[in-house]
Amino acid sequence: MSLTSFTLHGRDGAARTGVISTPRGEIRTPAFMPVGTAATVKAMLPENVRATGADILLGNTYHLMLRPGAERVARLGGLHKFMNWERPILTDSGGFQVMSLSGLRKLTEEGVTFKSHIDGSKHMLSPESSMEIQRLLGSDIVMCFDECPALPADRKRIEQSMRLSMRWAQRSRDAFGDRPGHMLFGIQQGGLEEDLRGESAEALTSIGFDGYAVGGLAVGEGQEAMFKVLDFAPGQLPEDKPRYLMGVGKPDDIVGAVKRGIDMMDCVLPSRSGRTGQAWTRHGMVNIKNARHQDDPRPLDEHCSCPACRSYSRAYLHHVYRAGEMISGMLLTWHNLHYYQELMQGMRDAIASGTFAAFEEQFHTQRAEGDIPPL
Amino acid sequence: MSLTSFTLHGRDGAARTGVISTPRGEIRTPAFMPVGTAATVKAMLPENVRATGADILLGNTYHLMLRPGAERVARLGGLHKFMNWERPILTDSGGFQVMSLSGLRKLTEEGVTFKSHIDGSKHMLSPESSMEIQRLLGSDIVMCFDECPALPADRKRIEQSMRLSMRWAQRSRDAFGDRPGHMLFGIQQGGLEEDLRGESAEALTSIGFDGYAVGGLAVGEGQEAMFKVLDFAPGQLPEDKPRYLMGVGKPDDIVGAVKRGIDMMDCVLPSRSGRTGQAWTRHGMVNIKNARHQDDPRPLDEHCSCPACRSYSRAYLHHVYRAGEMISGMLLTWHNLHYYQELMQGMRDAIASGTFAAFEEQFHTQRAEGDIPPL
Numbered sequence A, B: 001m002s003l004t005s006f007t008l009h010g011r012d013g014a015a016r017t018g019v020i021s022t023p024r025g026e027i028r029t030p031a032f033m034p035v036g037t038a039a040t041v042k043a044m045l046p047e048n049v050r051a052t053g054a055d056i057l058l059g060n061t062y063h064l065m066l067r068p069g070a071e072r073v074a075r076l077g078g079l080h081k082f083m084n085w086e087r088p089i090l091t092d093s094g095g096f097q098v099m100s101l102s103g104l105r106k107l108t109e110e111g112v113t114f115k116s117h118i119d120g121s122k123h124m125l126s127p128e129s130s131m132e133i134q135r136l137l138g139s140d141i142v143m144c145f146d147e148c149p150a151l152p153a154d155r156k157r158i159e160q161s162m163r164l165s166m167r168w169a170q171r172s173r174d175a176f177g178d179r180p181g182h183m184l185f186g187i188q189q190g191g192l193e194e195d196l197r198g199e200s201a202e203a204l205t206s207i208g209f210d211g212y213a214v215g216g217l218a219v220g221e222g223q224e225a226m227f228k229v230l231d232f233a234p235g236q237l238p239e240d241k242p243r244y245l246m247g248v249g250k251p252d253d254i255v256g257a258v259k260r261g262i263d264m265m266d267c268v269l270p271s272r273s274g275r276t277g278q279a280w281t282r283h284g285m286v287n288i289k290n291a292r293h294q295d296d297p298r299p300l301d302e303h304c305s306c307p308a309c310r311s312y313s314r315a316y317l318h319h320v321y322r323a324g325e326m327i328s329g330m331l332l333t334w335h336n337l338h339y340y341q342e343l344m345q346g347m348r349d350a351i352a353s354g355t356f357a358a359f360e361e362q363f364h365t366q367r368a369e370g371d372i373p374p375l
């Protein structure tokens, strides 16, 4: 019997709910993965990330390979021990970050050479080295090394890039080898083109992976274009494997993606927003910097049970943001991660009980109401 | 019966241990008060400050009157509720910070006019306005408004300043009035001069306060000069009231002060150090920035039970400091506050059991050993 599995427990339209099992714990899907770029979810202690309901974190291969270095992390017992998170970790392949270093990198069939943004040192990433780095980190869910062109891009560029990514997917699969308890995910490319996405899905499926990502989205195409792709892309991928939408997103992106059959997502948004005075609530985004909050004794969201809402007023959150105090980022990040996980739990419950449409309607109605009126 | 009290439970030489009782809880002495300048102990949640063993926090009148403003804090239910700390709070008078604004302030018999460092707006602090602001904040232990000259200063300047502070002490006492459950502390001045300190102590005692601070130290005179003053100053103050040494200090300053009869102290050092990569341990100061830690799997201090030591390696703490991650300041501040409170508990126990001399010797022996050798 395999040490990992994916079991679907419910469906509602295209939306699904289930569980990914790994030796390090279960991942309830649809799942939102907080991002722990440099071996920390910024402004949070890992036990508090867990307390928000997160089953899995995402780590960034690019950042970790440069600092502190994958060999060092391995010597210190692996990323889980290093960052004090014993539950599952998914690592990206490093490809996306490396491709973003436009001026500093060179792409060939072999892989990508690039210069570190930290010290300018020269490095190489290829399917083989990415698999090795993710192995050294001890990642539970390993991502194939792929290329992801920014959108808009012409069809020819998208096609060539997708086919390169498929060759790299085969090399990633070969290099990954047989690692019981660890999963390898392929990444579908093809831009906004249904036929190229279909070709990519077939290539990946014939190689065979433990899960499949919808890649190449959330790169500037906008929500409408993204949803158009999500209307067909998940259905091109195997039904019995988890589907992961990378780098998404805002709460309404997430609800729309789950509706279309996505099982996993990750995004820096809740933590980045938390450090810039932005709180996500069922009523949309609250900008705590705004002077309207300075005398407001009410919590961010009276229905939220996170520490920021339970114990502090908007006036306090406004004050510590203005004063540049670290507790501002700590409390707002906690609230945002809590809100995101509560949203995921709400969707899992709604799918299981066949009430996703009602959930989605209420979600949009509450957001349309906007924030509570000033006092 | 008074709603506040100070009870001594043990003595060992000049050192004392006891309890200050207030309606908001007991303060075990000798006590170290973490500093919550702007309604937050930087990088910490208040429940975690409490978990380190803190019974009381210090708030800064100067900072709070400027932002968010004392009237605003009062409207929001007081400083305790505002910052989510229900236990005792001591506020300084604002005098020390205002005096430090050398170019921006003007001193008269009435008080001090000054310009805000935040927006340049003009303000006035006097004994009467300081009492009013501390009342609006809801402080449990209120400090007299005094003047504190930087050292070195000539005897004439020290004498004139001390006598002004004694006139302000009387005005502070009159303005404070009768507030059951709240304590007012006088502040002894007189620089390094025993006779002026004696005159100041007599003036304060004849006015009558709930506690007495040794003021005007830790302003640049050095540990040796400070200890010389502490060899006589605490003995000039009433035996049956708490004695508070303001703005002190490093661990060895604290041990030396307790030895000489001090009951309370406060300092930004443990939290400021925590944000700059410096950890205080029984073996002295560990600079986590140092490359010697980058591969070290050992905790900061294997005997420490704080979250930083329980769950993270020196290598991790080094990494997150270098990466500029907030968790660095969060973990090191927690460790430092934990260490300081453990030091206070160790002294309280040693005084109670009459073994303070042995405690002090072990304290200095362990520091002299220095940090554990590199691997």
Ligand SMILES: [Zn+2]
Binding pocket: A300, A301, A304, A305, A306, A307, A308, A309, A310, A335, A338
């Ligand atoms: Zn909340």
Ligand SMILES: [Zn+2]
Binding pocket: B300, B301, B304, B305, B306, B307, B308, B309, B310, B335, B336, B338
């Ligand atoms: Zn510790």
